[in-house]
Structure formats: structure tokens, C-alpha cells
Amino acid sequence: MRPPIDSGTILITGASSGIGREIARQLGRRARTLVLVARREERLEALRDELAALNPTLGVVVERCDLSEPDEVDALLARLDKHLVNVDVLVNDAGLGDYGLYEQESWGRIHQMLQVNVTAPVLLAHRLLRRMLERKRGGILNIGSGAGLIFFPGSAVYNGTKHFLDGFTESLRLELMGTGVVVTQVAPGPVDTEFGEVAGSDARIGKPPSWLAISASRCAREAIAGFENDVPLVYPGFVYRWLMRLVSLLPRPLMRAAGWIVARRLRYGSSLLEPAHPDPRIKQRVLIAGGPEES
DSSP states (O other), X not given: OOOOOTTOEEEEESTTSHHHHHHHHHHTTTOSEEEXXXXXXXXXXXXXXXXXXXXXXXXXXXXXXXXXXXXXXXXXXXXXXXXXXXXXXXXXXXXXXXXXXXXXXXXXXXXXXXXXXXXXXXXXXXXXXXXXXXXTOEEEEEEOXXXXXXXXXXXXXXXXXXXXXXXXXXXXXXXXXXXXXXXXXXXXXXXXXXXXXXXXXXXXXXXXXXXXXXEHHHHHHHHHHHHHTTOSEEOOSHHHHHHHHHHTXXXXXXXXXXXXXXXXXXXXXXXXXXXXXXXXXXXOEEEEOBTTBOO
16 A cells, blocks of 8 residues: 555645655655645745756645644635645644753643644644545545654653653554555654754764765655555654664663763753752753754
């Protein structure tokens, strides 16, 4: 069973940058229509012009939408209905990420992260799924994170939302087996996007090693390949894929111990032996990015 990518209508959230933009570029050669969704409309328009120049028969619909507002999501879907745009494939890429201590986050930002990372993909899937089932063909590609399969101190809310997406995607996939609707989750590790720089994690913990990070183009390519082959969970990148397979074998207490070391460094600085007052320079920074792409 394969998702209806060729000559289909594909909605991509977080399409303005990073993985979402690369997925749009690669699917633009095959789809009939792309619906590009993000907050930064000027970037979407630039991508639309690029795709139209390369693929003259491709239809591109640009939709500015703040996914942290469920009313805007409903309005987006209403506009698509009005113009008779039937979505064959949903790509949930947009999301919010952060780095810092949980108590330093404002509730407004936490709520926004929950809305974008949890409510938006679930709402979009719920609104679009029934028509896919009626047609007995469709696909949902959820871009999660490796953080959704481990413990990640310094990103408690982001980590939790990606754990949710993991459970949601796996369970939904089981419900839809045999219906003609393909469901795949992608759990990227380090990808060469603006995520770490904007979130502040590059400055705090450094950039990931070059042998581990992959390009957004490669991540998109492997995500699409796994989706087309009905793979439940895709780990883009050869080295990262094997690391995650090894991590899955670790006992939970050992994972907690490793996380404790990271958490101590975050709260008290470099010293792990002598607790001090929390470093006042530790400031939480939030990235509006779709997992790692912008919403």
C-alpha cells in the first residue's frame, strides 16, 4: 500500500523552511497540487514561485495560518472546501521547540507549543481523515523527533509533545491498517536547519558533530521513501538510525541516569559535584519552527 503522492493533492504544514520546504520541493515534481501552510507568507510565496518555475503543471496554494489558533486551522480547511480542494496526503511538519528550564517558561508559550505540536496535527488529521477513508486512499506523514523516544532535559514540553505524537501516530496507524490510508512517523535527529541556532541550543551545548547531522534535503528524501514503503517509523541518516536502534535497547533507569547528568549541567552549570544557585544567565528561548520547521 502506497500513499497517493503522484498526481495527488498534498498539504504541508511548516513549509516555509527546513524539512517542510524540502519535502515540498521534492514532492513538487510529482504532485498535482501542493497546499503550503506556514506563518511566514513571504517565504511561502517565494517557494511557490520557485516550484511553479520548475514544475509548470503544478498547482500551488499558499495559505498563511497560525497553527496555534484552532479557529485559524478551521478557517484554512473551510477555504479549501470552498475551492473544492480535496487533500489526499497530509504532512504535519510544523512545530515549536525550546531549550531551557521548565519553570522559566511562560504559560503563554507553553500553551502555544501544545497547540502547535499536539492540537494542530491532531485537528488536521481529524478533519481530513474521513474523506480519505471514503475514497479508500490517503496518507498522513507526521514529522516528529528523536526527542519523542528519549528523555531530553531542557526541553520538557517539546519532549512531551513529541512523545504524544509518537503514541498518537503509532496507534492511529494500527487503527487504519487495511483502509487504504498510510500513516508514517519520521523521527529526525540533528538536521542542518536553523533550529538549533534560533532555539539557543547551539550556543549552550554546541552544534552536533558533522558525522551525525544530515541535510534537510536528505531528511526529506528518506522521509518520503519510508512513507512510500509504508514504514511505520523512519530514522533519517545511517549513523543516527543505528544509534537510535541501540538507544531503544537501553533500560529506562540507564536513560534516566544519562538524563540526570544533562539536567544537572543545565541547572547548575558545568559542575556536577557542588550544587550552586541556578545560573541567572540560563534563559529559556523558544523557536517557532516545524519540528524543526516553522509553523
